[in-house]
Amino acid sequence: MDKQEDKKWEEFLDRIMGEAPLESPSKDFTANILQKIETESAKAVYQYKPLLSKPVLVGVFIAFAALMAFVVLKFGGQSTEGWFDQLQWEPNFQPIWSWMEQYTSSNVLLYAVLLFGVLFFVQLPWLKKQLEQDLILK
Amino acid sequence: MLTNKEQELISEIRRGNTRAYSVFVDQYKDLVFTLALRLLGNRDEAEEAAQDTFIKIFNALETFKGDSKVSTWVYRIAYNTCLDRIKKYKKERLHVDVDYIKEVAFSELDDALDKMMQAERTALINACLAKLPAEDAAVITLFYFEEKNLVEMEKTLGLSVNTIKVRLFRARKKLAATMEQSMEREMLDNNG
Numbered sequence: 001m002d003k004q005e006d007k008k009w010e011e012f013l014d015r016i017m018g019e020a021p022l023e024s025p026s027k028d029f030t031a032n033i034l035q036k037i038e039t040e041s042a043k044a045v046y047q048y049k050p051l052l053s054k055p056v057l058v059g060v061f062i063a064f065a066a067l068m069a070f071v072v073l074k075f076g077g078q079s080t081e082g083w084f085d086q087l088q089w090e091p092n093f094q095p096i097w098s099w100m101e102q103y104t105s106s107n108v109l110l111y112a113v114l115l116f117g118v119l120f121f122v123q124l125p126w127l128k129k130q131l132e133q134d135l136i137l138k
Numbered sequence: 139m140l141t142n143k144e145q146e147l148i149s150e151i152r153r154g155n156t157r158a159y160s161v162f163v164d165q166y167k168d169l170v171f172t173l174a175l176r177l178l179g180n181r182d183e184a185e186e187a188a189q190d191t192f193i194k195i196f197n198a199l200e201t202f203k204g205d206s207k208v209s210t211w212v213y214r215i216a217y218n219t220c221l222d223r224i225k226k227y228k229k230e231r232l233h234v235d236v237d238y239i240k241e242v243a244f245s246e247l248d249d250a251l252d253k254m255m256q257a258e259r260t261a262l263i264n265a266c267l268a269k270l271p272a273e274d275a276a277v278i279t280l281f282y283f284e285e286k287n288l289v290e291m292e293k294t295l296g297l298s299v300n301t302i303k304v305r306l307f308r309a310r311k312k313l314a315a316t317m318e319q320s321m322e323r324e325m326l327d328n329n330g
Binding site: 006009010012013015016017019020021022023024025026029030032033034036037038040 | 156159160163164167168169171172175184185188189192193196247248251256259260263264267278281282307310311313314317
């Protein structure tokens with residue numbers, strides 16, 4: 001790098017850059033930034049925060065799983081011991097649903113109930129999204 | 139590193155005074171916008187990048203320790219925001235390969251510039267800066283924004299002083315070559 005030449009180039013660039021003025025952004029630049037900052041602070045207020053954080057939930061799940069494992073191993077390990085085998089697993093629904101035995105429904109009613117159910121489950125995520133957007137906008 | 143006035147202004151902003159932040163933005167907006175414009179070569183994009191820069195600055199002001207000049211810190215955030223944008227949109231501007239640049243006689247360039255009107259000269263300089271690859275435009279612009287302080291530039295660009303010197307030399311040559319090409323094209327247009 002020839003020092004003499006470098007110096008001349010630097011002087012030339014000084015001249016050029018001296019004549020390159022600073023550019024200005026649009027007039028409402030500062031106002032736009034302040035508005036964005038205020039919107040972001042508002043968003044932070046409405047930001048969803050779960051009651052139990054993820055690590056706590058994982059901890060609770062692990063503790064619960066460990067407790068279940070302990071109970072099964074301690075009390076239900078052998079077929080002759082523990083309360084697990086004493087449970088009656090044959091539920092008898094006869095007295096509860098006996099009134100339904102004579103009931104018949106039309107196909108139209110069946111389709112209506114089915115459609116209602118489908119629409120209900122479709123609307124759930126859609127409504128959730130709408131409500132969240134409204135909260136953010138407010 | 140910080141002056142009393144700067145310290146007061148930053149304390150006010152940290153206390154949530156948005157009016158103080160508008161003073162801060164007004165102080166640096168032209169410099170940040172000019173840097174963004176020279177890196178991105180487009181006014182709309184430069185405005186968006188400058189806005190992003192000031193939002194990042196507002197959020198990061200809490201952690202600013204004052205171990206560099208405020209302006210250097212602002213330029214560093216602006217420079218990184220523009221580089222991220224270039225990477226994101228994978229935009230590459232005109233690539234001027236310094237090895238293939240013929241030797242430009244700066245005295246001829248100087249004379250030619252003298253013959254031009256002030257407004258024409260400014261327009262030509264801006265157009266040529268916009269044609270440079272982003273990193274070259276950044277190194278030249280920051281050299282003058284930082285008042286030729288290579289130590290401050292080191293903090294802004296995250297490069298060693300020697301690397302900056304080499305880049306500056308190459309960037310100067312590229313700018314001169316781009317200017318010569320533009321002037322030749324203009325003369326051809328005027329004559330024919």
